[in-house]
Amino acid sequence: REYRQLIRDPKTKELWEHSASNEFGCLMTGLKRGNIQGTTTMRFIHRKDVPCNRDVTYAKFVCEYKPNKVKTERTRITVGGDRIDYPGEVATRGADITTIKCLLNSVISTKNGRFCTADVKNFYLNTPMTRPEYMKIKVEFIPQEIQQEYEIANKIVDGYVYVEITKGMYGLPQAGILANQQLSRRLANYGFKQTSHTPGLWKHENKNIHFALVGDEFGIQ
Numbered sequence: 001r002e003y004r005q006l007i008r009d010p011k012t013k014e015l016w017e018h019s020a021s022n023e024f025g026c027l028m029t030g031l032k033r034g035n036i037q038g039t040t041t042m043r044f045i046h047r048k049d050v051p052c053n054r055d056v057t058y059a060k061f062v063c064e065y066k067p068n069k070v071k072t073e074r075t076r077i078t079v080g081g082d083r084i085d086y087p088g089e090v091a092t093r094g095a096d097i098t099t100i101k102c103l104l105n106s107v108i109s110t111k112n113g114r115f116c117t118a119d120v121k122n123f124y125l126n127t128p129m130t131r132p133e134y135m136k137i138k139v140e141f142i143p144q145e146i147q148q149e150y151e152i153a154n155k156i157v158d159g160y161v162y163v164e165i166t167k168g169m170y171g172l173p174q175a176g177i178l179a180n181q182q183l184s185r186r187l188a189n190y191g192f193k194q195t196s197h198t199p200g201l202w203k204h205e206n207k208n209i210h211f212a213l214v215g216d217e218f219g220i221q
Helices: 013-027 097-109 144-149 175-188
Strands: 042-045 057-065 073-079 116-119 128-138 160-167 192-194 201-204 210-214 217-220
Touching: 013 057, 013 073, 013 144, 073 128, 097 210, 097 217, 175 192
Parallel strands: 057 128
Antiparallel strands: 042 160, 057 073, 116 217, 128 160, 192 201, 201 210, 210 217
C-alpha cells in the first residue's frame, strides 16, 4: 500500500505518520521526540524563495516493512529525479558481478583470507551540493508533529510546502556521483584508491586490503 493510503486508514495512520516523522527529522535538523539527529539535507522554505529559473520536482514516499530492523516500519522520502535538470555528470560505475566473483575467489584462495561487509549509514544524505534543488510536498503528507515543530503554517501555498535540498538525497540523479567523489577524497587520506582499470574495485597502497563497492555496500577482503 502507498503512503497516502496508509495515513488515510485509521488502523495504520498513527503508525506510518510516526515513521514519516522520523524520516523528516533525519532529513532536516532533527526531532525532539526520540532524540532523532538530523542531517540538514533539506529545509522548509516559502515558494517565493525558489529561484525563478529553477524547476521544482515532487516528493515520493516509499514505505516498507523491515522485520530485521529495530524500526520495522521504514518510510523514505525520495526526490522525483525525472524533473531534475542537472547540468553535470551523473554516472558512476560500481563493481560488476565479475569483479565481485574475482574478489570472493581471491579470499578463498588466500591463506588466512578474511571477508566482511559494511555499509555507510545515510550515505547520500551527508554529501554537500554546490547547487541546491527544490521540491514541493503536499501538506497532507506532512505529519502534524513535523508541521508544529518546524512551524510551517505560514509556508503553505495552494496545499503544498516547498523545500530546498542542499545535500545528496535519494532520487537525485547526481547523488550517486557526488557521494562517490566525497568517499574517494576521504578514503584517499587513509591510503585507499580506486583501481584505474576496474571500476568499483579499491585497494590500499601498502596493506593487503581490497574491497568492491556497489552504492554504499562494501565487500572487503
